[in-house]
Amino acid sequence: MSxxxxxxxxxxxxxxxxxxATGYHLLKIDGYSLIxxxxxxxxxxxxxxxxGGHRWRINYYPNGDSADSAD
Known part of the structure; x- marks a missing residue:
């Protein structure tokens, strides 16, 4: 207080x-039914x-990342 x-x-x-920033990355999955x-x-x-000056990576979870998202 004053x-x-x-x-x-x-x-x-x-x-x-x-x-x-705009850009794209083509993710091709060969043998999809096998994974x-x-x-x-x-x-x-x-x-x-x-x-955009940042390094990215795609993590693909073919059967979900947890039991809630499986299948």
Missing amino acids: PAGNPSRSASASAIVADT KGTLTGKSLKSSLFTV
Whole structure:
């Protein structure tokens, strides 16, 4: 509090400016019917690719990532 008993007032502001990036990665699955037997929670990983200055990888869970999403 200020000496006069009144609370001090202050203000602040901030902003986030996001850039956009576009790109794509083609994920081709050869032998799809053979990978359906992959255990729940196990993933197949794509190779790394770059979009917008960031490195990405796709984790594909052919039988879901948990029992709730199996099949």
